[in-house]
Amino acid sequence: MKITSVDPIYLKMPSITTAADGTQDTLLVRIRTDEGITGWGECDASPLVSLGVYCCPMSHGNIINIRESLIGETIDSADDVRRLRAKVLRNGLDIQQIHHAYSGADIALWDVVGKKLGRPAYELMGGAKQFPKLPYASVLFGDSPEETFKVARGLKERGFRAMKFGWGPLGSKDAAFDEALVQSAREGIGNEAELMVDAGVCWGNDVEKVLERAKTFAKYRLTWLEEPLHPDAIGRYGELARRKPAVPIAAGENCRTGGRAGAYWEKAVLTLMQCGAGRMGGSTLS
Numbered sequence: 005m006k007i008t009s010v011d012p013i014y015l016k017m018p019s020i021t022t023a024a025d026g027t028q029d030t031l032l033v034r035i036r037t038d039e040g041i042t043g044w045g046e047c048d049a050s051p052l053v054s055l056g057v058y059c060c061p062m063s064h065g066n067i068i069n070i071r072e073s074l075i076g077e078t079i080d081s082a083d084d085v086r087r088l089r090a091k092v093l094r095n096g097l098d099i100q101q102i103h104h105a106y107s108g109a110d111i112a113l114w115d116v117v118g119k120k121l122g123r124p125a126y127e128l129m130g131g132a133k134q135f136p137k138l139p140y141a142s143v144l145f146g147d148s149p150e151e152t153f154k155v156a157r158g159l160k161e162r163g164f165r166a167m168k169f170g171w172g173p174l175g176s177k178d179a180a181f182d183e184a185l186v187q188s189a190r191e192g193i194g195n196e197a198e199l200m201v202d203a204g205v206c207w208g209n210d211v212e213k214v215l216e217r218a219k220t221f222a223k224y225r226l227t228w229l230e231e232p233l234h235p236d237a238i239g240r241y242g243e244l245a246r247r248k249p250a251v252p253i254a255a256g257e258n259c260r261t262g263g264r265a266g267a268y269w270e271k272a273v274l275t276l277m278q279c280g281a282g283r284m285g286g287s288t289l290s
């Protein structure tokens with residue numbers, strides 16, 4: 005089976021705002037073959053920059069776009085998915101966003117092979133089992149505790165059993181304000197639902213502040229506190245872990261390569277790793 009087209013497709017809301025709401029636009033990737041099979045994938049960051057990686061003119065032998073590397077190639081098996089990944093990353097060695105942008109094509113290729121072989125992609129990747137997932141609502145904190153309470157209550161009324169609140173004004177004032185935001189979220193969703201907080205890197209490199217906030221937030225029973233520190237502060241995450249924060253710490257969504265994820269795994273010592281296939285080069289583990 006041959007790859008006949010690789011189409012990056014940009015989707016956006018009618019207007020884009022400065023809110024830290026990552027669902028305002030995205031880039032889908034569609035791969036089609038000469039046997040009529042179509043696969044879909046996505047790259048979840050800066051979609052128009054990523055789109056350029058699919059079609060930018062060649063600069064030299066290490067800057068060849070993804071479409072050029074894939075169109076006309078053979079795709080029949082999991083080995084082909086891995087072979088093509090190595091080819092694309094080699095051809096695009098000096099394209100700084102190549103790993104991230106390739107996420108969409110890699111996911112789409114697993115989709116293509118799964119459809120061709122009539123098997124789920126997780127099996128082809130070597131996974132033994134699927135696990136049930138609990139979907140959660142992911143929203144921004146309101147500008148005030150009162151507004152946050154209303155958002156939380158609205159989600160509860162819609163039946164969500166897990167919710168994540170993040171970004172917005174968290175970290176912009178003092179400890180009492182941060183606590184009031186988390187408290188209002190917990191009160192809004194009730195005692196039963198799972199509550200997560202995405203700090204949106206608001207405490208930078210300040211481990212002490214994260215330890216203090218974690219202690220305060222523990223009484224609201226957080227399932228996790230996400231990205232309290234800057235993504236580059238990998239060593240500080242390790243320090244945080246050694247000092248045993250009062251709530252589980254999650255991070256890693258900013259990993260754009262497998263190597264970076266490996267560094268997080270070894271040095272940041274997180275309770276939860278949040279590396280995403282749509283960011284770090286797709287679903288292929290290498």
Ligand SMILES: [Mg+2]
Pocket residue numbers: 202230231257
């Ligand atoms: Mg996050």
